[in-house]
Amino acid sequence: MKPPKHFSHLLLKAGFYLILMIIFIYLLFPFYWAINSSLKSEAQLQMAPATLVPRDPSTGDFAPTLRNYRVIFENQQFVRGLINSSIVATSTTLLALVAGSFAAFALGKLRFRGKKPTLYMILAMTMFPQVTVLAGLYAVITTLKLPTITSMILSYMIFTLPFTTWVLTAFFKGLPLALLESAQVDGATPFQTFYKIMLPLTAPALVTTGLLAFIAAWNEYLFALTFTSINPGARTVPVAIAYFTGAVARQEPFGEIMAAAVVVTVPIVVLVLIFQKRIVAGLTAGAVKG
């Protein structure tokens, strides 16, 4: 009664690509809309109905403008912000990954007293709304007299470190214990086991958490706004964008904000392109050969 095999196979394939297309449209269309808006002039943005591509208000011809991009790259604050953000997000990610993977290895694979309280305590650090801890954090930063960039990196640990620790703990736990024991039998120290065996095996998890932590740090706004208030030179990109002012007083430069949104997303897309192969590096194949 079944339809011929190749037919059902074809149907399955068509269904798969249909789902894939829906996912693509859902996830990318709003971003396409940002690109579209970034290529429109102020007058084009006010057109109703909104157009799918930038069109000339009178003739209806395709008429994109690069003015918004030119303006944001002439903005020193924005360019400086890109550099600051890169430094802050990269350092935050590396620090959170190193400290987090050490802690996660202990929490996921070693036996010691006080494991559960430690796990909950680390998670509890990130359970307060940012607004609430802001004042206290600011006091700590001023007491320690840290440079603005360093203080941002450190304060971002409050939301990245618990995240990397927890995710990596879950992944370390999932790795087969047999590998670890055989290494111990071979006389490897726990540190060697960690570096030589666990770390390569968790590469996908490291890349995944690293990317997510990087994006979280790259996007952070409230801490950055507060800590850079006395040092505008250290402003990160989100803060720089918030300070965009329109040509006309009190008018919001929406096209420029959208252009900035597109520009700021590009480095992350590049990062993901570089690392996406590692996300799916054959973890299990490695484990079997390991």
Added chain:
Amino acid sequence: MSNDKRSGRSELAKREERTAYRLLLPALIILLVIAVYPLGQVFYTSFTNRQFASGQETEFIGFDNYQRLLSVTISQLPPVIDEDTNQPVIDEETGKTVYERPISVLPREPVRYREYKQFSFMGNRYVLGATDVDFIDAITNTLIFTVTSVFLELALGLGVALVVNSNFKGKGVTRTAMLIPWAVITVVSARMWEWMLAPNRTGLFNTMLYTLGLADGRVAFLASGQLQLWAMVAVDVWKTTPFMALLLLAGLQTIPDELYEAAAIDGAGPVKQFFSITFPLLKPAMAVALIFRTLDALRVFDVFQVLLGQSQYSMATYNYFQLIGNRNMGLASAIGVVIFIIIFGFAIAYIKMLGVDMDETA
């Protein structure tokens, strides 16, 4: 290994424990430096009447802030009695009994209660009063927002992860494209959606609904109380589904292919394979993803602040309003602690429910 406890702790076990503590040290030091003082201060301040950025003297006021935030009461509303007939007054237009105004029955001391909701039960009319109606609203808003958005994110995220996990041409591009919503700066993506949800046809959604003939092109997504919360959910689901999908994808990657091959040989179909292999083995990754997503959703700030301002609060934007708008730092800290407790409750519930207690390794 199981004899350790009886025969005293072996040298190996002690060495393992020392290594563990040494590995934990960097993370603990960092958190100690940056988190202990701010968090301790939040707890302490929540019991005071401290003002933000003011020289006014701070006093210790015990649980007053919490009482002001969380006190709720239920009072019965007596019907209005007609003085002439001694009968309850009936509204002529609606045909329903007229009740006293809530303000006359709700307590005023020590703090004034305001009406939150009225309801009927067993033929009587009651009023639910709260001392801080806005905060109670903020809590319900946030809980509704969290439950719906996290559920949708999990469902969509799992779907995306499963699709992207399979072998097909262009999966690299898909995996990259998949992360874009998460990569757009939150404050900016909120503005982006604000533009798309504009209450006229300069906005995408009104243009679309108008073109399809479904609406008049003037739907106020962000101004009508009915739609506001769902607009927030839509924005959040779009933005954070990639986060969920990527964490679940990484979890899927750790499931050995051999298991599926063996199951296929045993004649298990895709659905059976999903429930007997994928789902159980994905649970730890899912638990962590859920915990962090829920935690973020309960603290949601940017989207609410940018899109709704003070027309509807989430817990965190109400917190912000009390701190920056009212400079009431004591109360704001108490709000922070309440949020903390709610989040902690959720985290524990997840860990218990998904059966991924992190301590069971030994």
